Amino acid sequence: MYFIDARFNTIMRGLIGFVIFISLSAFGQIQIDEPIKELGDVFEDKGVVKTYFKLENPYRDDTIKIRNIVTSCGCTAALTQDTVILPRSSVELEVSYDPSGRLGLFMKTIEVETVTGVDERNKLYLKVMGNVISEKLITHTTDVELVDYSVAPIYFFPITEFDTSYLDLNYTTTFINDLTFEIDYFKFAQVGFEVTVKDKSRIEGIENLISAIQVKTIREFKLRGFPANQVFFAEPIFKEGDIPVWSIAEIMVKSDRFNADDGESSIVTAAKKTVNESMFLMDYERFSLPKPKDLLPEIAIKTIEGKLFLNDHIELKGIIKHPKNKEEEVDEDFQEKIENAIFKFLKKEVGIGKENLTISFDSLEIHPDNKYRFLLWDIEDEEYKNSIVYKIKKDKITMPFLPTLRQTTVASNELDQTSARFKHFWQNLLIANRGKTKIKILIESSVSQLVRNGVSNNLDIAIEKGEKAAAKIKRLFKNDTGREIEVQIMPIVRGPEVSWEFKRKVDYTQFEYLNLVPITDLRENYPAVKAKPYRVNFDYYFLGIDTSSWVFNSFVKYINAEVQRYGYVELRMESSISQIKIEKRTSNKYLAYARLLESQRRLKQYLAKKLIDPNRVIFKDEQYIIQGPIYDGTIPILKYRKFQYVKIVPEKYLTQ
Numbered sequence: 220m221y222f223i224d225a226r227f228n229t230i231m232r233g234l235i236g237f238v239i240f241i242s243l244s245a246f247g248q249i250q251i252d253e254p255i256k257e258l259g260d261v262f263e264d265k266g267v268v269k270t271y272f273k274l275e276n277p278y279r280d281d282t283i284k285i286r287n288i289v290t291s292c293g294c295t296a297a298l299t300q301d302t303v304i305l306p307r308s309s310v311e312l313e314v315s316y317d318p319s320g321r322l323g324l325f326m327k328t329i330e331v332e333t334v335t336g337v338d339e340r341n342k343l344y345l346k347v348m349g350n351v352i353s354e355k356l357i358t359h360t361t362d363v364e365l366v367d368y369s370v371a372p373i374y375f376f377p378i379t380e381f382d383t384s385y386l387d388l389n390y391t392t393t394f395i396n397d398l399t400f401e402i403d404y405f406k407f408a409q410v411g412f413e414v415t416v417k418d419k420s421r422i423e424g425i426e427n428l429i430s431a432i433q434v435k436t437i438r439e440f441k442l443r444g445f446p447a448n449q450v451f452f453a454e455p456i457f458k459e460g461d462i463p464v465w466s467i468a469e470i471m472v473k474s475d476r477f478n479a480d481d482g483e484s485s486i487v488t489a490a491k492k493t494v495n496e497s498m499f500l501m502d503y504e505r506f507s508l509p510k511p512k513d514l515l516p517e518i519a520i521k522t523i524e525g526k527l528f529l530n531d532h533i534e535l536k537g538i539i540k541h542p543k544n545k546e547e548e549v550d551e552d553f554q555e556k557i558e559n560a561i562f563k564f565l566k567k568e569v570g571i572g573k574e575n576l577t578i579s580f581d582s583l584e585i586h587p588d589n590k591y592r593f594l595l596w597d598i599e600d601e602e603y604k605n606s607i608v609y610k611i612k613k614d615k616i617t618m619p620f621l622p623t624l625r626q627t628t629v630a631s632n633e634l635d636q637t638s639a640r641f642k643h644f645w646q647n648l649l650i651a652n653r654g655k656t657k658i659k660i661l662i663e664s665s666v667s668q669l670v671r672n673g674v675s676n677n678l679d680i681a682i683e684k685g686e687k688a689a690a691k692i693k694r695l696f697k698n699d700t701g702r703e704i705e706v707q708i709m710p711i712v713r714g715p716e717v718s719w720e721f722k723r724k725v726d727y728t729q730f731e732y733l734n735l736v737p738i739t740d741l742r743e744n745y746p747a748v749k750a751k752p753y754r755v756n757f758d759y760y761f762l763g764i765d766t767s768s769w770v771f772n773s774f775v776k777y778i779n780a781e782v783q784r785y786g787y788v789e790l791r792m793e794s795s796i797s798q799i800k801i802e803k804r805t806s807n808k809y810l811a812y813a814r815l816l817e818s819q820r821r822l823k824q825y826l827a828k829k830l831i832d833p834n835r836v837i838f839k840d841e842q843y844i845i846q847g848p849i850y851d852g853t854i855p856i857l858k859y860r861k862f863q864y865v866k867i868v869p870e871k872y873l874t875q
Contacts, residue, residue: 248335249283249304249343250275256314258349263318272312272345276304278335286340287332288312318351323414323456325349326422339724339804340813348419350458370397372473375432376466377619378647380424381830384619386435395439398474402440402449410436411475412455416468418639422457425468427828429455432472465646467622500535501595508548508591511560518561518595524569526597534598535561537580542589549591554580561595620786621647621658621737623834628666629728632684634691645695648737652700656739659705661787662688663734663837667714667727681710688733713841715812724809725816734834738786745784748777750872756864758856763817764865766825774867779831781869787835789870792819793842797859799850811843818865839870 256270276283283304288297295315304310314329331343373394375385385391401408412429416422437447453475462469503509503517526533537557539549558578565571586592624644626635635641651658664685666677674680685708696704713730715721753774755764764771781788794815796807823833847862848854 248278248339248341249331249333250277251343251345254344255346255348258316258347261316261318261349261351263322263351266319267315267317268349269313269315270347272314272329273309274304274312274331275309276306278306280306281335282306284334285310285331286334287330289330289332290314290327312345314345314347316347316349321454321456322351323458324416324419324422325351325457326419328423341724369479370394370401370474370477371479372471375470375472376463377425377428377468377470378466379620379622379832380421380428380467380827381832382619383428383431383435383830386432391435392439394472395436395443399440399443399445401474401477402445405476407449407451408440409451409453409475411453411473411478413471413473414455414457414468415460415462415471416457417459417462418467419459421467424827425457425470426455427830428468428470430828431830432470464642465650467643498600499594499596501537501593504540504586504590504592506590508545509593511553511557514557514593515560515564517593518564520565520568523565523597526599527569527571527575530599532575533577535576535578535595536598536601537578537593537595539580540586540590540592540594542591543585545591557593618739620832620835621651621739623737623832624733624735625834626733626735627728628684628731628733632680632687634688634733636691636695644735648696649699651737651739652696652702659707659738660689660692661707661709661736661738662692663709663711663732663736664688665711665713665730665732665734667730668712668717669714669727670717677712678710681712682708684733685710688735692735709837711837711839713838715809715843720806720809721812725812734837736787736835736837745780747784748780750781750869751777752866752868752872754864754866756860758860758863763814763821766821771825775825775829775831777869778826778836779829781871782831782835787837789837789839791840791842791868791870791873792838793844793864793866793868794818795844795846795862795864795866797847797850797862798845799856799859807845808843811845812841814865815841815843818867822867 251272251274253272256272258268258270261268274285285302285304297313297315301310312329312331316325316327326346326348329345329347331345333341333343335341371394373390377383377385398408398410410433412432414422414425414429416425433452436452437450440450441447460469500519500522501514501517503514523533539554539557541549557580561578562571562573562576565576622644624640626638626640636645648658662685664681666681666684668677671677671680689706689708692706693704696702714727715725751774753771755768755770766772778788778790792815794811796811796814798807801807801810819838823836826833826836847859850856850859
């Protein structure tokens with residue numbers, strides 16, 4: 220066992236291999252032996268699977284109260300006992316995962332918010348992972364009477380979790396065109412995803428990319444006149460495998476029901492059965508919906524009688540074209556009534572029996588003149604006609620950003636060249652160098668406020684660490700390419716002041732890192748946007764900025780524009796709190812900083828969902844202050860609102 224605490228972060232990293240816990244405060248003073256549960260192979264058709272985390276309180280006097288449990292999609296968590304963990308006792312956290320419709324690898328996060336003692340707030344992050352498999356072969360039955368249909372999948376190899384450069388390629392457009400046949404003939408299209416990864420820790424980030432593909436797919440269907448409710452997405456399937464070192468994943472997008480078996484051909488084979496109008500056995504239309512008996516006089520009985528004389532069996536196919544928004548009037552019950560009425564009519568007039576007749580009606584098309592039209596024909600009279608005509612568009616490629624590299628320097632200030640992340644970063648850098656692209660590396664070298672022996676200014680450590688990394692990058696680049704590369708160092712001292720309260724509640728190791736940001740000259744044509752600050756005032760209780768507000772979304776548009784044009788953006792943050800005491804055992808100064816850090820976390824999380832690399836946002840300066848008069852009860856609380864705010868100011872706003 221080990222304690223999830225800031226003092227043991229170095230040990231934790233060595234044991235687990237990658238960072239599991241990211242928190243604005245100390246890593247929750249809960250003792251736990253397994254922060255990751257590996258469920259192995261999980262059968263999809265055997266229902267929900269469960270696992271348990273044992274959460275122990277190691278303290279003699281303080282209780283730990285669990286305030287909230289948040290899970291990522293697909294899993295649920297519930298305590299088997301009370302939410303209070305008494306001193307020297309434990310509770311079990313039950314986590315269940317529903318594998319139905321979720322074939323492939325999965326990794327889900329459980330966030331546990333706790334309060335130790337009276338007001339010490341912490342967060343604990345747990346993970347469950349496994350691989351969903353199926354015991355039975357899943358097959359799809361297809362009505363091939365109308366179409367012989369298969370769709371070739373498309374493959375994407377994004378270089379980062381934020382790379383959408385592939386979304387505007389012409390083969391993506393062609394793939395959407397192919398899927399429109401599925402809606403035309405079967406009323407809806409179902410899109411599936413198979414994702415191959417080499418590094419399972421990438422799965423959660425790739426889910427944002429899949430969401431972007433889904434949004435793009437729906438938008439493309441809307442442009443073609445299809446409503447969003449006719450497009451469905453199957454749960455993505457994740458699996459492990461070999462992929463190019465420069466990519467983070469292979470994403471295959473396919474028709475979930477009509478995927479081409481070879482998977483390599485970009486040709487869609489679709490054939491539409493048509494019938495010569497002169498051979499219709501019924502062609503009747505009107506503006507109002509008729510009763511089934513109204514159709515019977517329109518049937519060509521003599522022709523049907525002649526066909527039966529020759530073949531002894533006839534298979535009739537019918538289709539109903541209906542006015543727009545009137546599909547509900549010609550549902551399956553109505554179609555069945557028509558089939559029964561026609562059978563009874565032919566039985567009476569021609570003497571036909573069930574062994575001599577097969578009949579089926581479908582309602583698949585909208586009448587262009589907002590009428591009802593009823594067509595009936597013999598399936599033997601159908602002719603196959605190729606119905607695919609495409610105009611191939613010129614590829615439109617948006618140059619993707621090169622991957623950034625953020626590396627912790629807790630154990631060593633040296634740049635780690637052996638990690639998979641560095642190899643991925645470096646391979647993309649070398650590929651970009653093959654062209655005429657000019658590349659510059661910005662190195663954000665960050666250290667915390669923690670006191671070092673023999674060091675009077677921590678900024679000197681940040682400078683030295685950045686210079687060592689820059690020298691290594693220049694040397695490696697020269698050896699591999701024979702060319703020079705420009706490297707800019709941005710040394711920063713981050714984190715709060717060092718005090719007993721802050722050391723107890725804040726993980727200072729999160730500020731010890733190197734952040735390598737590649738910048739190219741290919742985005743200079745992006746329009747410049749005028750910098751504007753973001754500020755939100757709040758009342759007595761406040762956790763962090765509201766990412767759903769219009770003002771915040773407007774500010775994010777500026778950040779995106781700045782990142783698109785220059786490759787990164789520098790921000791300054793200020794968190795202010797009034798003199799009103801909020802928590803007995805927590806200072807307002809700490810609360811001001813906690814709100815600042817939580818606001819940063821929410822901003823970065825929001826940017827990642829919008830496919831903006833959070834590593835390209837650099838917090839140049841952080842201020843947390845207490846303002847306003849001392850609260851003595853004589854001044855209304857609302858008067859203190861102007862002293863309670865979080866403000867984010869772009870560096871360029873101060874100089875423009």
